[in-house]
Amino acid sequence: MVLVRAECIQELWFRSVRAGEYRREVKILLSTKKLQQFKETLEARILESERVLANAEQETRANSARESDPGDQAAAEYERQTLAHKADVARQTIRRLSDALKRIRAGNFGECAQCGSEIELKRLEAVPWARYCLKCQEAREQH
Numbered sequence: 144m145v146l147v148r149a150e151c152i153q154e155l156w157f158r159s160v161r162a163g164e165y166r167r168e169v170k171i172l173l174s175t176k177k178l179q180q181f182k183e184t185l186e187a188r189i190l191e192s193e194r195v196l197a198n199a200e201q202e203t204r205a206n207s208a209r210e211s212d213p214g215d216q217a218a219a220e221y222e223r224q225t226l227a228h229k230a231d232v233a234r235q236t237i238r239r240l241s242d243a244l245k246r247i248r249a250g251n252f253g254e255c256a257q258c259g260s261e262i263e264l265k266r267l268e269a270v271p272w273a274r275y276c277l278k279c280q281e282a283r284e285q286h
């Protein structure tokens with residue numbers, strides 16, 4: 144048995160606490176920087192979708208104001224549906240992105256809504272609005 148003096152143990156303990164704190168600080172710093180990047184990406188995508196939505200709404204208004212030829216009604220209806228679909232997709236995207244921004248503000252961004260574990264960074268980089276980790280997402284898709 145090796146006898147270690149109390150001061151040595153204390154010193155070792157302090158050193159490991161300091162190392163732990165340092166690692167934690169680095170982790171927080173990194174994640175803060177990453178979070179800021181995600182926030183910017185989400186905001187940029189929201190702006191993009193808002194533009195798409197505004198365009199679709201504007202086109203819809205312009206189309207309904209235009210007198211359409213009876214022969215063109217099928218084409219006009221098709222265009223109306225296409226624009227409505229485009230607007231729906233944009234609205235849905237904006238909602239998803241805004242929810243992800245809310246999660247950043249609430250401090251639970253990147254946390255799987257199903258199992259609570261961390262969502263893979265690669266997945267978040269590809270899909271910043273992801274709510275589930277890969278495993279839970281795959282399980283949901285199978286059901």
Ligand SMILES: [Zn+2]
Nearest residue numbers: 255258276279
């Ligand atoms: Zn999960």
